[in-house]
Amino acid sequence: MNIKKYVAYRLLSSLFILFGLSLLIFTLSRLVPGDPARLALGAMAPQWAVDRLREQLHLNEPIYVQYFYWVTNVVKGDLGQSLVTRRGVFNDILEFFPATFELVMFSVLISSSLAIFLGVTAGKYANSLWDNLVRVTSYVGIAIPSFVWAILSVFIFGYLLRWFPTLGRLSSGVIAPTKVTGLLMVDSLIAGRLDIFVDAFYHMILPGSSLVLGRLSQEARITRASVVENLNKDYIMAARSFGIPERTITLKNLLKPSLIPTVAVMGMDIAGSMGGSFIIETIFNWPGLGRYGISAMLSNDINAIVGVVMLIGIFFAFMNIIVDLITAYLDPRIMMKMKSG
Amino acid sequence: MYVGIVIAIVIIAAGYWWMTQPTEPEPDPDPEPEPIFYRSTWAWPTRIDPAVGSDGSSLAAIPNLYNSLVRITPEGVVGPELAEGWDVTNGGLTYTFELREGVMSHSGNEITAEDVVFSMDRLLTMGEGLAYLFLPYIDETTAVDTYTVQFDLLKNFGPILTVMPNFFVLDEETVMENLGEGEYGDLGDYGKEWLMTNDAGTGPYTVKEFLLEEKLIMEKFEYWGETLDIEGFKFVENAPDIMEMIGTTEPITVRTMMARQELERTDSWQPIENLEEMVETEGVEMIGEVGTSLLNLMMHTRKAPTDDVHFRKAIAYAFDYETVVTEIFPHTTMVKGVVNEVLPGYDPSLEPYRMNLDKAMEELQQSEYYDQLEDIEIEIHWCAEVPAEERVSLLFMANMAELGISVKIVKEPWLSMIETMADQELSPNVVVVYNSVHFPEVGGDVMRYHSESAPTWEQNEWLLDETLDAMIEEALETVDQMDRFEKYSEIQQYIYDLCPTVYVLQTTTLRGIQDYVDYPYVEYGEQVSGFVYSVPLGFRTFYGLYTGINAP
Numbered sequence: 001m002n003i004k005k006y007v008a009y010r011l012l013s014s015l016f017i018l019f020g021l022s023l024l025i026f027t028l029s030r031l032v033p034g035d036p037a038r039l040a041l042g043a044m045a046p047q048w049a050v051d052r053l054r055e056q057l058h059l060n061e062p063i064y065v066q067y068f069y070w071v072t073n074v075v076k077g078d079l080g081q082s083l084v085t086r087r088g089v090f091n092d093i094l095e096f097f098p099a100t101f102e103l104v105m106f107s108v109l110i111s112s113s114l115a116i117f118l119g120v121t122a123g124k125y126a127n128s129l130w131d132n133l134v135r136v137t138s139y140v141g142i143a144i145p146s147f148v149w150a151i152l153s154v155f156i157f158g159y160l161l162r163w164f165p166t167l168g169r170l171s172s173g174v175i176a177p178t179k180v181t182g183l184l185m186v187d188s189l190i191a192g193r194l195d196i197f198v199d200a201f202y203h204m205i206l207p208g209s210s211l212v213l214g215r216l217s218q219e220a221r222i223t224r225a226s227v228v229e230n231l232n233k234d235y236i237m238a239a240r241s242f243g244i245p246e247r248t249i250t251l252k253n254l255l256k257p258s259l260i261p262t263v264a265v266m267g268m269d270i271a272g273s274m275g276g277s278f279i280i281e282t283i284f285n286w287p288g289l290g291r292y293g294i295s296a297m298l299s300n301d302i303n304a305i306v307g308v309v310m311l312i313g314i315f316f317a318f319m320n321i322i323v324d325l326i327t328a329y330l331d332p333r334i335m336m337k338m339k340s341g
Numbered sequence: 342m343y344v345g346i347v348i349a350i351v352i353i354a355a356g357y358w359w360m361t362q363p364t365e366p367e368p369d370p371d372p373e374p375e376p377i378f379y380r381s382t383w384a385w386p387t388r389i390d391p392a393v394g395s396d397g398s399s400l401a402a403i404p405n406l407y408n409s410l411v412r413i414t415p416e417g418v419v420g421p422e423l424a425e426g427w428d429v430t431n432g433g434l435t436y437t438f439e440l441r442e443g444v445m446s447h448s449g450n451e452i453t454a455e456d457v458v459f460s461m462d463r464l465l466t467m468g469e470g471l472a473y474l475f476l477p478y479i480d481e482t483t484a485v486d487t488y489t490v491q492f493d494l495l496k497n498f499g500p501i502l503t504v505m506p507n508f509f510v511l512d513e514e515t516v517m518e519n520l521g522e523g524e525y526g527d528l529g530d531y532g533k534e535w536l537m538t539n540d541a542g543t544g545p546y547t548v549k550e551f552l553l554e555e556k557l558i559m560e561k562f563e564y565w566g567e568t569l570d571i572e573g574f575k576f577v578e579n580a581p582d583i584m585e586m587i588g589t590t591e592p593i594t595v596r597t598m599m600a601r602q603e604l605e606r607t608d609s610w611q612p613i614e615n616l617e618e619m620v621e622t623e624g625v626e627m628i629g630e631v632g633t634s635l636l637n638l639m640m641h642t643r644k645a646p647t648d649d650v651h652f653r654k655a656i657a658y659a660f661d662y663e664t665v666v667t668e669i670f671p672h673t674t675m676v677k678g679v680v681n682e683v684l685p686g687y688d689p690s691l692e693p694y695r696m697n698l699d700k701a702m703e704e705l706q707q708s709e710y711y712d713q714l715e716d717i718e719i720e721i722h723w724c725a726e727v728p729a730e731e732r733v734s735l736l737f738m739a740n741m742a743e744l745g746i747s748v749k750i751v752k753e754p755w756l757s758m759i760e761t762m763a764d765q766e767l768s769p770n771v772v773v774v775y776n777s778v779h780f781p782e783v784g785g786d787v788m789r790y791h792s793e794s795a796p797t798w799e800q801n802e803w804l805l806d807e808t809l810d811a812m813i814e815e816a817l818e819t820v821d822q823m824d825r826f827e828k829y830s831e832i833q834q835y836i837y838d839l840c841p842t843v844y845v846l847q848t849t850t851l852r853g854i855q856d857y858v859d860y861p862y863v864e865y866g867e868q869v870s871g872f873v874y875s876v877p878l879g880f881r882t883f884y885g886l887y888t889g890i891n892a893p
Contacts, residue, residue, distance in 0.1 A: 169555070
């Protein structure tokens with residue numbers, strides 16, 4: 001089996017997982033108490049209006065029939081209508097996904113580079129003052145949830161020091177550039193608006209770093225443990241005995257195998273952030289998918305709930321495949337196994 | 342690599358600093374004034390389609406974007422808006438409105454009777470939002486001529502002029518240009534999707550940008566004040582150029598923005614501690630708006646033991662109202678009757694239920710359940726999303742213990758609560774719920790006691806009382822205001838005797854506001870006839886309530 005076949009196989013198996021996920025979330029969303037149509041229209045809405053909406057949503061049909069309608073529409077690219085925004089869920093996702101994606105990618109950039117740096121240096125100089133410092137701060141980072149970091153960062157950098165903005169993606173009065181990708185920093189560069197780019201960047205710092213801290217600590221610790229383990233391997237000692245410079249050993253021989261467990265965790269962290277950033281998005285009023293999902297759940301917006309969960313599921317499935325590919329790249333044994341099928 | 346990142350950050354920071362440095366001032370003979378912002382936080386979502394929105398933030402936004410035929414004036418009476426005048430004929434079954442000429446929509450189209458017909462037909466066809474206020478009564482809307490529109494009623498509805506400010510007029514042409522696919526035949530989606538993020542109104546502000554899940558940005562519609570040259574309809578000095586409704590109620594975020602003067606007014610969901618801190622440290626003023634909502638303990642009148650009127654009265658006399666308004670919800674006030682005292686038609690003659698354990702015991706002894714108290718446990722449900730309600734429930738439990746009544750407290754999510762309250766069997770003995778009025782009169786409050794409301798969260802009392810139903814219907818159909826108010830008094834007395842509800846408090850909406858914003862109508866603690874300004878009734882939160890924004 002070559003890589004392409006492997007990817008095709010994984011994509012196919014992901015489809016089964018997504019099918020299972022869709023069955024689960026679809027059924028759960030329909031079992032939540034409260035009539036979605038009545039909730040959407042209000043307690044005083046006339047019964048005929050509620051009945052009409054129930055009919056549109058096929059809520060009077062058995063769940064398997066509703067699911068059939070849903071699947072049929074999904075194939076056509078229609079995820080149904082949101083009861084909150086009264087627009088197509090697909091359109092909503094297109095609108096809200098870029099904000100979350102940009103935030104997550106920003107935090108990934110920071111966390112991955114810092115986690116590798118901290119993990120490798122701490123592992124390399126195990127039991128040194130630096131190592132102890134990294135380990136202790138990592139414990140703190142892991143123990144404190146991201147929303148606490150968010151509140152602390154708003155308080156310190158927003159309220160006390162007033163260094164960074166604490167709300168939304170752009171300042172009041174700044175009009176977003178023409179939408180191309182939905183990623184404000186990218187779109188502002190495409191539009192040649194450095195001022196908007198900087199404004200968007202500044203708005204990204206607090207929510208992005210709040211999202212990063214727990215993850216960064218976890219990844220740094222895993223990298224450190226892996227580095228410490230690999231440092232004692234024979235091939236490193238052999239490299240040293242050949243007189244290869246320490247810097248080269250670190251970059252060429254130590255780093256690559258040490259990153260394997262980190263990459264696996266990073267992949268899941270990234271996918272988890274897509275759905276798990278809702279608290280950060282709420283605190284910073286970040287108009288992303290997490291906030292949309294929460295508002296959907298509070299309003300029993302059944303189509304939006306299913307849409308958001310499925311998107312996160314797809315993201316998880318893709319990240320799994322990407323992680324496998326990166327792991328195979330980092331570990332020739334896995335690559336060979338993959339190729340041999 | 343890391344050095345590169347640091348350098349990149351330094352370059353960006355330096356660029357930002359450089360760009361934000363004030364340039365050398367050059368003499369400008371006609372300087373462009375800085376736009377005046379008015380930014381406030383709100384509980385989301387906000388729906389700006391007048392045929393869809395019906396919650397607090399929606400009804401704060403909509404009257405800024407649209408006009409009604411009539412409005413409630415600050416004096417509390419019905420006054421003209423898009424309509425210059427009106428006639429009531431045919432025994433109160435026909436209302437004819439004369440429209441102002443030359444009122445232009447934000448798209449530049451003149452508003453005529455056809456637009457009014459279109460707007461009412463759209464509202465009634467969709468059946469959403471505030472349509473329930475008109476659906477039982479409006480039979481037909483007709484454009485008599487370009488500037489005359491006539492409403493024929495199915496039956497009399499006394500408070501119709503009071504309700505009319507909740508009907509907003511859309512520019513038909515703009516809506517028709519933006520129809521999407523939908524369930525309304527040739528009318529597609531009736532413009533619903535487009536109107537969720539755009540407006541087709543004539544109001545003093547127009548949508549500049551609506552970032553769903555973030556904020557609604559509105560800008561001044563300059564033409565408006567020039568067209569309607571009427572007292573009370575002009576932009577005041579320093580009226581904001583840009584208004585932002587920001588969709589967050591997160592306390593730390595709100596406080597930070599107030600401290601940085603990035604926000605002019607807070608939402609009404611801020612914890613009192615947060616507001617008090619802002620007042621103390623940020624120079625923010627706290628304002629209280631007398632609300633029309635009541636916090637109620639709704640007692641199930643068809644379920645033992647609360648099906649016994651003496652048992653209910655015992656509960657009403659045993660409850661400690663004073664502690665609620667002083668300790669749990671400070672700054673609120675006790676209810677003096679069975680409806681909010683600011684509502685027109687309120688009957689002040691009823692002696693309110695207050696804590697009196699002797700009276701409570703007297704009533705309990707008259708109850709058929711007095712000898713079975715040991716075997717009785719009543720259940721009280723509170724809404725999981727409103728933590729303070731737990732304290733009310735605990736207080737209730739402690740109060741009832743003094744009478745020897747056992748109480749089981751149940752925390753329930755709102756969605757589940759709605760489901761429970763819709764079922765007569767499942768509904769608990771007591772539920773803690775906020776009730777708002779539907780229109781600014783006693784009728785807009787007591788209509789929730791009608792049997793039609795029983796299977797909804799609005800009425801856990803399950804009165805199902807035909808006599809009361811008939812009284813409510815008769816009062817609402819009474820055109821003469823004085824007669825109607827007399828009937829409201831009888832209804833209040835009837836409900837008072839039944840004692841189906843423990844009226845815990847009447848709300849005061851507290852907000853923080855920057856001291857550079859003029860907000861003349863309320864100072865905290867001052868009793869104001871508040872119904873004109875109550876959010877659920879559709880008033881101009883931004884435009885009409887303050888005279889302007891001064892320089893910070």
